[in-house]
Every structure is written in C-alpha cells, then in structure tokens.
Amino acid sequence: MVVISHAQAKADLEAAYLTVMGKRLEDSDRAIRKLHGDGFLEKVAKGQYMYNPETSGKKEFDEFTQAEKNEILKRDDYKCVVCGLGRENGLDLHIDHIKPRSLGGQGTVQNGQVLCAPHNFIKKNLSQTETGKKSFIRLLELVRSSPEDATTSQLEKFLLEVLLVYEKHGIDGHIHWDGMPTEQN
Numbered sequence: 001m002v003v004i005s006h007a008q009a010k011a012d013l014e015a016a017y018l019t020v021m022g023k024r025l026e027d028s029d030r031a032i033r034k035l036h037g038d039g040f041l042e043k044v045a046k047g048q049y050m051y052n053p054e055t056s057g058k059k060e061f062d063e064f065t066q067a068e069k070n071e072i073l074k075r076d077d078y079k080c081v082v083c084g085l086g087r088e089n090g091l092d093l094h095i096d097h098i099k100p101r102s103l104g105g106q107g108t109v110q111n112g113q114v115l116c117a118p119h120n121f122i123k124k125n126l127s128q129t130e131t132g133k134k135s136f137i138r139l140l141e142l143v144r145s146s147p148e149d150a151t152t153s154q155l156e157k158f159l160l161e162v163l164l165v166y167e168k169h170g171i172d173g174h175i176h177w178d179g180m181p182t183e184q185n
Contacts, residue, residue: 006032006047043104062097062107069095072112080116082134084141091116096123133166 004012010028013035017025025031032049035041041049064072072095079086080093087093096115099105113135115123140159146152 076114094120
C-alpha cells in the first residue's frame with residue numbers, strides 16, 4: 001500500500017482514463033472524490049490517498065439508515081439545530097453528518113443532526129467550530145424558552161460554560177452571542 005498525493009492520484013487517473021477510454025477525463029477532481037466515496041481510495045490525510053486492494057470497493061457507505069434518520073429527526077424535534085426552523089416554516093430538512101464522511105464521519109445517530117437545507121448548504125462554508133458554536137447557541141435558546149426546573153437550570157449553566165470556552169480561547173469565528181444568563185424571576 002502506497003500513500004499518494006492528490007496531484008499524483010489525479011495524474012494517474014487521467015493517464016489511465018486516456019489509455020482505457022481513448023479520451024481525456026473532463027473532471028479528474030470529481031472522479032477522485034467519487035473513487036473515495038465509492039471506497040476505492042482511502043483518504044489518509046488532507047490531499048493524500050491510499051489504494052488498498054484488499055478493501056478497495058468493499059467499503060460500507062457511511063449513510064444513515066431510514067430508522068436512524070427517523071431517530072435523529074425525533075431527537076432534534078424535527079427542527080434545524082442551528083436556526084430552530086422546520087418543515088412547518090416551509091424548509092426542507094436534511095440529516096447531516098456532524099463530522100463529514102470525507103473526514104471519516106460515520107453514519108451513526110450520534111454523528112447526525114437535523115439541518116434545514118439553507119444551513120446544510122452554508123455549513124460547507126463554516127468551520128466545524130463555527131457550526132458547533134451555532135448549535136450550542138441554539139440549544140441555549142431552546143433551554144431558555146423551556147419551563148424552568150432543576151434540569152433546565154443545570155443545562156443552561158453547562159451551555160453557558162461551553163460557550164464561554166469558545167470566547168476564552170478566541171475560537172468563536174464571526175459568530176457572537178450575548179453571553180448573558182437569563183433574568184431570574
């Protein structure tokens with residue numbers, strides 16, 4: 001097994017395609033992503049792939065089963081974890097891999113979340129840190145809108161602590177929150 005760079009994989013793929021098909025490959029980058037997605041190439045690091053003949057083409061897809069999708073939808077109350085909107089607001093809902101499949105994310109309930117179509121599309125433009133912070137802010141809003149009891153009070157305290165860690169370490173990107181606890185009546 002040899003690790004090859006993206007550039008080398010691209011050159012090898014283009015040469016093989018030209019030899020076999022007798023014409024140039026139109027989009028070699030897309031072809032490499034497809035080979036990776038289909039389990040023929042393993043991504044070992046950013047821009048580095050490995051071909052393993054023992055596992056090539058045998059990789060299970062890390063998709064969610066319908067039962068897992070239903071469980072994630074129910075757990076997230078059929079609403080986007082970022083904005084809190086759902087189908088009743090006219091939005092399509094997607095089941096998203098929190099850690100993307102391209103980075104080794106598994107198709108498990110724990111790695112799934114509900115995103116509305118707009119947030120699923122912009123997630124690609126946000127870092128995981130920004131997406132994570134938005135999720136914690138949304139959870140804090142949900143807790144604050146729930147009837148107060150011992151559990152919601154503990155959860156609010158926890159979420160505030162998490163969000164303060166983002167602020168303390170300057171890993172909040174361009175996403176801001178008021179940082180203030182709710183008024184106690």
